Amino acid sequence: MSDETLNGAAAPVDAAGPAFTVEKIYAKDVSFEAPGAPAVFNEAAQPQLQMNLNQSVQRLNDNAFEVVLGVTLTCTAGEKTLYVAEVKQAGVFGLLGFDAATLDAMLGTHCPGVLYPYARQLISELIQSGGFPPFFLQPINFDALYAEGLRQRSSQQLGEGGGLADAEAAGNA
Template identity: 70%
Template sequence: MSDETTNGAVAPAPQEAAGPAFSVEKIYVKDASFESPNAPAIFNEQTQPELQLNLNQRVQRLNEGAFEVCLRVTLTCAVGEKTAYVAEVEQAGVFGLVGMEPQVIDVMLGTQCPNILFPYVRQTVSDLIQAGGFPPFLLQPINFDALYAETLRQRQAQAGAATDVASAEPAGNA
């Protein structure tokens, strides 16, 4: 028996895992919409469609060790001057990040979490478009590491600009 004690001593409680931990708690579609304002006439158009993709990410702290990460994709397809369709999907996930330095958490939220969510948002967008009567569309892979690196460069540039403004002496009357 594993709960046995010797000489009346109580067995020590199992220790909690020490060190950093990352977990995927929940993945879900937070919002999804599809519209085809010019259907059914748009199905007869023979012009090459133009696609515009808009991607953004939002992070919200839920509690000490849990974060909601939302990956929003908006895909607009135009044929000539007419909109063929607009598909919008906000894929979300709740992620547990404990025992990590703030900088590591920032990297995880900016790279790993969106990488986990991306296949789900890609599938949902594709399903919506196909259900709308259009040929399937597969989003190409996105390099979230490169996007995160660009975000860091922008943050540093903004911090540098703010420092320059703060260190500038205000013009005074002599």
């Protein structure tokens, strides 16, 4: 990718060190459901929100990766689902000259950090367009999430050599 044009700017051909570029940001999948509308607009119960985050990475070529950040927000009141908003915000990122550990960290922290504001905005717009009060997702510390993921992977690898108790402990961490 070093000789291609990315977002109207030429990528560094002979960069002195590692290079990171944002090539494309796009909404890959968007969904909003309000299964009980319009009756749910009259619910008096205190709504409960549950957020689920996930991420996937796909290598497109030697230096380009698609990162997809999935955000699902489910709002319930008692046993009723008021709404479910789901966004898969994606981006194509150029990463050149990083060692394996740094590349993994960039894909696990920096790329989702770039995508999250777009996903947060889209979720907020979906909820408001669905007739519900605005909801603003709070900032997320992707560095801490990545560190926790590394810790869990390390525990699972250690548990694979141990007995059943070690494996169960790693799975529940």
